[in-house]
Amino acid sequence: MLVDIDVSAREETPSWVAYGTPLFAIAAALAVSVVALIAIDVNPVAAYVQMFVRPFGTVSTLSNVLVRATPLILVGLGVYLPMKAGLWNIGAEGQLLTGAIVGTWIAINVSLPQAVLIPVMLAGAAVAGGLWAFVPALLRAKWGISEIITTLLFTFIAADIQLYLVRGPMQGGSGGFPQTDLLPGVAEFPAIPGTRAHVGLLVALLFVALLYAVMRRTRFGFRVNFVGSNAEAAEQAGMSRYRVYLLTLVAGGALAGLAGISEIAGNQSRLHASFAPGYGYTAVPIALLGRNGVSRMLLAALFFALLFVGGNRVTVAMDVPAAIIDIVQALVILFLITAEFFQRYSLSVSVDRGDDGQTIQGTEVSADD
Amino acid sequence: MTDDLLRMESIVKTFPGVIANDHVDLTVRRGEIHGLLGENGAGKSTLMKVLYGLYTPDEGTIRLDGTPLRLDKPQDAMDAGIGMVHQHFKLIPRLTVTENVVLGSREPAASFRKENVGDGLLAGLRTSAPVQAVASRFSLGLDRPKRRIRTLADQYGFNIDVSAPVRELDVGQRQRVEILKALYRDVDLLILDEPTAVLTPVEAERLFETLERLVDDGLSVILITHKLKEVESVTDRVTVLREGADIGTVDTADVGRAELARMMVGRDVLFEIEKPNTTVGDPVLEASSISAADDRGIEKLSGVNLEVSAGEVVGVAGVSGNGQTQLAETVAGVRDPTAGTIEIRGREMSEASPDEFIEQGVSFVPEDRHENGCAGGLSVMHNAAMKDFRDDQFGDSVLFDYGSVGEYASRLVDDFDVRGVSDVTDNCADDLSGGNLQKLILARELARDPDLLVANQPTRGIDVGAIEFVRERLLERRDQGTGVLLFSENLDELFDLSDRLLVMYEGEIVLRTTPEETNKKRLSVEMNGGGSKRVSVPDDPPEAATRRAADGGRSDR
Numbered sequence: 001m002l003v004d005i006d007v008s009a010r011e012e013t014p015s016w017v018a019y020g021t022p023l024f025a026i027a028a029a030l031a032v033s034v035v036a037l038i039a040i041d042v043n044p045v046a047a048y049v050q051m052f053v054r055p056f057g058t059v060s061t062l063s064n065v066l067v068r069a070t071p072l073i074l075v076g077l078g079v080y081l082p083m084k085a086g087l088w089n090i091g092a093e094g095q096l097l098t099g100a101i102v103g104t105w106i107a108i109n110v111s112l113p114q115a116v117l118i119p120v121m122l123a124g125a126a127v128a129g130g131l132w133a134f135v136p137a138l139l140r141a142k143w144g145i146s147e148i149i150t151t152l153l154f155t156f157i158a159a160d161i162q163l164y165l166v167r168g169p170m171q172g173g174s175g176g177f178p179q180t181d182l183l184p185g186v187a188e189f190p191a192i193p194g195t196r197a198h199v200g201l202l203v204a205l206l207f208v209a210l211l212y213a214v215m216r217r218t219r220f221g222f223r224v225n226f227v228g229s230n231a232e233a234a235e236q237a238g239m240s241r242y243r244v245y246l247l248t249l250v251a252g253g254a255l256a257g258l259a260g261i262s263e264i265a266g267n268q269s270r271l272h273a274s275f276a277p278g279y280g281y282t283a284v285p286i287a288l289l290g291r292n293g294v295s296r297m298l299l300a301a302l303f304f305a306l307l308f309v310g311g312n313r314v315t316v317a318m319d320v321p322a323a324i325i326d327i328v329q330a331l332v333i334l335f336l337i338t339a340e341f342f343q344r345y346s347l348s349v350s351v352d353r354g355d356d357g358q359t360i361q362g363t364e365v366s367a368d369d
Numbered sequence: 370m371t372d373d374l375l376r377m378e379s380i381v382k383t384f385p386g387v388i389a390n391d392h393v394d395l396t397v398r399r400g401e402i403h404g405l406l407g408e409n410g411a412g413k414s415t416l417m418k419v420l421y422g423l424y425t426p427d428e429g430t431i432r433l434d435g436t437p438l439r440l441d442k443p444q445d446a447m448d449a450g451i452g453m454v455h456q457h458f459k460l461i462p463r464l465t466v467t468e469n470v471v472l473g474s475r476e477p478a479a480s481f482r483k484e485n486v487g488d489g490l491l492a493g494l495r496t497s498a499p500v501q502a503v504a505s506r507f508s509l510g511l512d513r514p515k516r517r518i519r520t521l522a523d524q525y526g527f528n529i530d531v532s533a534p535v536r537e538l539d540v541g542q543r544q545r546v547e548i549l550k551a552l553y554r555d556v557d558l559l560i561l562d563e564p565t566a567v568l569t570p571v572e573a574e575r576l577f578e579t580l581e582r583l584v585d586d587g588l589s590v591i592l593i594t595h596k597l598k599e600v601e602s603v604t605d606r607v608t609v610l611r612e613g614a615d616i617g618t619v620d621t622a623d624v625g626r627a628e629l630a631r632m633m634v635g636r637d638v639l640f641e642i643e644k645p646n647t648t649v650g651d652p653v654l655e656a657s658s659i660s661a662a663d664d665r666g667i668e669k670l671s672g673v674n675l676e677v678s679a680g681e682v683v684g685v686a687g688v689s690g691n692g693q694t695q696l697a698e699t700v701a702g703v704r705d706p707t708a709g710t711i712e713i714r715g716r717e718m719s720e721a722s723p724d725e726f727i728e729q730g731v732s733f734v735p736e737d738r739h740e741n742g743c744a745g746g747l748s749v750m751h752n753a754a755m756k757d758f759r760d761d762q763f764g765d766s767v768l769f770d771y772g773s774v775g776e777y778a779s780r781l782v783d784d785f786d787v788r789g790v791s792d793v794t795d796n797c798a799d800d801l802s803g804g805n806l807q808k809l810i811l812a813r814e815l816a817r818d819p820d821l822l823v824a825n826q827p828t829r830g831i832d833v834g835a836i837e838f839v840r841e842r843l844l845e846r847r848d849q850g851t852g853v854l855l856f857s858e859n860l861d862e863l864f865d866l867s868d869r870l871l872v873m874y875e876g877e878i879v880l881r882t883t884p885e886e887t888n889k890k891r892l893s894v895e896m897n898g899g900g901s902k903r904v905s906v907p908d909d910p911p912e913a914a915t916r917r918a919a920d921g922g923r924s925d926r
Contacts, residue, residue, distance in 0.1 A: 216771070217768050217769055217771075218767065218768065218769050219758055219759065219764075219769045221769070222751070222754075222758050222769060225744075225747060225751065226744055226747065226751065226755065229744035229745070229746045229747045229751075230740075230743070230744035230745065230746075230747075232740060232741055233740070233741050233742060233743055233744050233755070234744070234755075235703070235723060236701075236703045236723055236733065236735065236741050237723070237724075237727070237755045237756050238722065238723040238724025238725075238726070238727045238728075238756065239724070240722075240724075
């Protein structure tokens with residue numbers, strides 16, 4: 001080999017690296033994506049302007065981003081909280097679906113004044129999502145059965161139940177589409193005046209603030225951090241791993257359930273077979289990017305919303321196949337997650353004089369004694 | 370001088386904000402054991418990583434046998450004849466001893482080696498370049514290396530089965546495999562990084578005998594350590610580092626222990642600890658016939674009776690693995706007993722949860738600082754408040770006041786002289802060196818003013834300065850009325866600190882005595898189960914016999 005790559009752990013991360021790498025990663029991903037865009041004869045500059053600048057053009061375009069961000073924030077929190085306790089809520093999608101189902105059922109079948117109905121719908125969705133996470137949480141807390149597997153399997157169950165319901169007992173509307181009736185007007189989340197954004201966004205921001213306070217200002221947050229960092233030590237310090245696992249995962253499920261009903265009652269107005277294009281899965285990279293703080297998670301959710309909305313714009317306005325946009329989005333996420341490596345490690349590449357076939361030495365070294 | 374094997378001159382290595390090595394000189398003669406002594410963080414490991422090609426020095430030269438060396442990677446160092454045994458072994462448990470040793474420098478299978486090809490029909494084919502190239506990459510000949518490794522092992526008296534998988538070996542044997550790896554590569558200079566940190570005293574003795582034989586055969590050895598006793602007993606010369614600076618090289622025979630300690634720490638160190646008599650109070654711990662199992666459910670503790678009173682230190686001796694860990698964890702409340710009762714200050718606690726033990730005034734310094742003693746990724750502040758965060762001083766029942774937790778943590782850091790902390794919220798526990806982390810844990814456990822302190826190996830793997838500090842604090846607590854249950858593999862420590870002594874063997878207490886009534890020899894015999902079962906003790910420690918039995922009766926010859 002002629003090139004010698006040396007990876008070493010950083011003693012400290014300089015602030016320009018901490019703040020610069022995400023931006024640099026996005027730029028690099030977009031630069032690579034240029035290849036795909038040029039290959040199908042699209043002007044990349046125009047596409048990127050359409051994707052990242054135009055959404056900020058008017059209040060209405062901006063509110064599209066906020067509408068899209070609303071479920072992402074909520075379900076992101078639903079993955080973020082268990083992640084702080086060291087759990088992977090991979091099945092947030094299933095909790096989101098159950099929340100949507102139960103919330104929709106309440107909206108259609110219960111008649112109450114709006115000021116009561118909406119809180120009841122929210123509560124029902126939260127309870128449903130929480131219950132959907134309860135069994136995996138119990139299995140994990142009691143017997144250490146991997147929540148990664150169980151929450152995911154519960155997602156498949158929820159997805160199939162949802163398909164059955166919209167084709168069977170809950171099917172409504174005309175034309176036999178796999179969807180429910182439209183929600184009655186009183187059940188629709190009111191819009192924030194002047195925008196398309198709805199009450200769901202306020203609920204999401206409320207929970208961002210609440211979680212921030214819980215993690216930073218309560219003993220429960222202290223316990224969650226400790227269990228997430230070293231469960232063994234936490235247990236010896238008298239903290240109950242059982243309680244923390246159960247509470248965070250069930251609360252995570254409840255938040256995901258809220259995301260479900262918020263998307264239905266705030267945006268789509270009915271439960272459709274494929275109303276949620278994998279928000280629950282998107283929440284995993286969102287939580288991962290934002291795992292160092294609730295506010296960062298909020299930023300990550302907003303950025304993902306921008307990616308989706310901007311991507312749609314390019315697809316519609318410039319007649320670019322959706323698959324190409326998927327590639328661009330995937331590259332951005334991939335680069336962002338890879339970039340975290342460079343915040344913790346520095347890399348030096350040198351060209352070897354190379355007289356014999358020596359191998360690359362990737363030595364992990366640290367400066368401690 | 371002609372007998373100098375290695376000369377490192379004026380080595381400088383800096384890291385952001387730290388000078389790890391400040392113009393350090395190190396000369397190692399042929400056939401000597403050279404000690405490299407210093408506290409944690411003194412720059413010993415940095416210097417050795419420079420020598421082993423892991424770090425590039427900012428300044429300075431390295432000469433081996435008069436030839437200047439440029440070491441960019443460990444392979445360069447190995448090629449030059451330098452071998453290193455790391456503190457944490459680099460072995461693959463599933464592979465056999467032989468496979469581990471040849472890893473990275475294997476030979477092709479026998480039928481592809483030139484001398485074995487013969488004149489057969491396929492000879493031409495087997496020796497052709499492409500076949501050889503494939504054979505050297507994809508075939509593995511272990512027959513010849515195995516013979517050579519076995520010869521090496523026999524030559525130095527290593528009691529190892531070369532075809533056994535490494536996972537079946539104990540720690541001492543694994544270390545010998547690491548040494549074999551170096552010997553197999555024909556090194557002239559062998560570096561050992563704190564080799565005794567993981568060994569029992571008996572195994573350490575064996576290691577030193579091995580090292581003596583290696584230097585008799587002309588090898589040179591660098592022994593990195595912070596244990597003065599080792600330097601005294603085994604090295605010929607010693608180089609002392611302190612905070613990155615080169616304090617000097619001396620002949621070990623010319624200096625005493627106190628002098629070495631002064632060079633290393635920069636001030637006088639007390640070896641004799643004042644131990645005033647105190648009055649023993651009421652019992653704080655009464656355990657009767659408790660049994661406990663390890664994590665795999667195998668019984669490790671069989672019906673132990675134990676009482677610790679306020680104001681006394683009860684020392685527990687034993688060869689590791691004889692149930693001390695389980696006893697410590699059980700009486701500290703972090704492991705449930707399978708039988709028997711535990712009373713803390715008269716309250717029955719056998720079924721109680723860890724936090725009830727904490728509430729009842731039990732503090733615990735666990736054996737493994739990193740595994741159980743702290744959350745490495747969290748801040749010093751979090752770790753300082755790991756047990757006391759429930760206290761009312763840190764806010765009311767709803768809100769938790771991180772401001773006052775931070776102040777509390779800073780106070781502990783100052784009081785216990787925990788170094789390497791610039792900001793309790795910024796620095797995480799993993800940033801601290803072993804000794805400083807141990808001080809932080811001790812600070813946390815003692816600041817709670819406990820009635821019972823269970824300390825398991827509180828001074829293992831930390832440097833003399835910190836050891837002295839920890840011991841003084843333990844005695845100080847005793848004088849203030851805490852009952853201390855101290856587990857240690859260091860007999861000197863047990864004799865210095867304990868008011869009463871217990872010896873554990875195979876899950877039972879086999880001897881109850883006091884430091885005045887017994888001596889170390891008697892204790893060693895009891896620790897190895899020789900007290901009740903044998904009358905005389907042969908030179909071959911009984912432990913070796915146990916180990917052979919544990920090997921499943923496998924013989925290496």
